[in-house]
Amino acid sequence: MSFAMSSKTSSFVGSVPTNQRQARPLAANRLVVRAGPYDEELIKTAQTIATKGRGLLAMDESNATCGKRLDSIGVENTEDNRRAYRELLVTTPGLGEYISGAILFEETLYQTIRDGKKFTDVLNGQNIVPGIKVDKGLVPMPNSNGESWCQGLDGLAQRTAEYYKQGARFAKWRSVVSIPSGPTSMAVQDCAYGLARYAAICQGSGLVPIVEPEVLLDGDHDIDRTLEVAQEVWAQTFKFLADQKVMFEGILLKPSMVTPGAECPTRASPEQVAAYTLKLLKRRVPPAVPGIMFLSGGQSELEATLNLNAMNQGPNPWHVSFSYARALQNTVLKTWQGEESNWKSAQDALIKRAAANSAAQKGEYDPSKEGSEAGEGMYQKGYTY
Template identity: 75%
Template sequence: MASTSASLLKSSPVLDKTEFLKGQALRHPSVSLVRCHPAPSLGFSIRASYADELVKTAKTIASPGRGILAMDESNATCGKRLDSIGLENTEANRQAYRTLLVSAPGLGKFISGAILFEETLYQSTVEGKKIVDVLTEQGIVPGIKVDKGLVPLAGSNNESWCQGLDGLASRSAAYYKQGARFAKWRTVVSIPNGPSALAVKEAAWGLARYAAISQDNGLVPIVEPEILLDGEHGIDRTFEVAKKVWAEVFFYLAENNVMFEGILLKPSMVTPGAECKDRVAPETVAAYTLNLLKSRIPPAVPGIMFLSGGQSEVEATLNLNAMNQSPNPWHVSFSYARALQNTCLKTWGGRPENVKAAQDALLLRAQANSLAQLGKYTGEGESEEAKEGMFVKGYSY
């Protein structure tokens, strides 16, 4: 399967193999040097003992009517969230907010996985119960953010690369032992900055190495090549860039013997730039995005968990719903952070007496996106606040 995928991708007109060798500036001497001996019965460089578990975990997360709650904001980013409601960035306040999220009654009906920051993975609720255990009891698979953030990419057009491969194997093994069963690595591509060929290849290579290491340690990798919303470009430009990025990502995934049945993809939807004057309807976003999926994503990938990328809560839900109006070979769902948490956070405001109302707001958004995953969301009764955009230029965390 992986070798077949690699063969197909090598023949793609978007991928000129000579370009990978000419002027290569990535931090690896040769793809062939990182190949491991494949498991005899699988043909993949993963531990055979994890293969069935990886597939099962991926399918559990990609289950009908459910998606991912991304609550993996770093402590610094979480601090910005708390500051927006007048709270100091302390561990106690972060713990109180995270407790509110994971203990919302019935959350597991709409949420299948929760991405945690490292502090949260080892943290307990304010009542003293391990957060991992609270999630598991709700039927929610615990996940972990494993990248170490974005840093400037030397030789590029003011672009970035994602660090964190050093020590990833040992960290992943420890995360698995702590109860995590999937991982997340976010890298970004900026359209106004090119994107340069170097930045695209760096993003694809980093995602592929991370995915291989994660699978080798029992964690289903969420592959997240985010196309930032920054820019005035139209939807056609986004489509062209995403085609190139996704092609290179899956080329390198195949080169690294990553098992496609044991990954989840977390891409951006194909939309115009946030500053583009020509806005498009959800049906247009759906048509472009599904077309991109069909041309670039192997059907073996069990789940496409879209990020919201600064869209409003309602916009992200409407676009997801539009994509589920027609049959497709994937589980097309969500992995939202702000698009699930924004109203919840504001409703809470750091006040204990507002916890239930805040949890109700979270459940309302989770249910709306659950309906969207099933293609049954109508948008009726949404508040004006939920329609407010959340785009932040150059967003990183």
């Protein structure tokens, strides 16, 4: 049996006639746009850090880790010696030409150099943005195969507000994933979620968050396995960042490069590392992110610079740069030896490494002028900060 439907008869969608459904208020369908109180400042800070030919100096080692560095040159781990070494770094003449930001440990953020100036004022005077490490370190993850999770979210909003008042304008949070330990899905998810919550809190306090999902060098896996794991880690990280309404224009990413595990017998050339790493960036990172500030992760000074240079042989939608600790400071420490007479020579060593990485950020690095010390390996299995 067929029925003729007149023009006055309603059409049906499901079980509710369209002429009986109530139209939703127009406002309910509008896109809610994020507008935080620090948005313009966050974008400006991130863009300042991600300027051509410049990168980050990571001098945020904990007191215990800084003590290991000092012990390696026979210097006692005291507050005054830690301050003296960090003063040597930040007062290096001309450092701001190559360094756009310096990540500090909390102790340093509140210290002054010998003439009474605050560290933050010295950095600003060099056109270097002061930053601050805000995580509370890695602790064992229960019910895992030796994996870790990063603590420090409790009280973070209060701490970041104080750091902003003290002069910091960006922050760093490091979480890690271990390939030999799995990685398990719970470790990957915890890494990504913790980074996203931290980032949202920092932006609410006016600090640009450096998002650091480090895939550790530990292991004998090949470069393809590193790529596979890093893709999952980065996918989860950016998913949670979006869920937390983090503004991508006001963050910086600090990842590890895609390399074989440190114990893999097959090594990768700088060109191969660059090809794999850029492939990962293009697959996972929105172009709205201003800067990719790679960590060195135990690579030698030379290796870290060569790999960065290879990644900058063509145009990228991001500022592809560096955020090195050991790969900027290793030769500096060995030159200084805790002696006042070596102060200038140590600062010259820092400028040399900073200039080399500045050239690599522009794809213009020439390794022919490097000394043998730059090729010394710095990988430490299970390294902690």
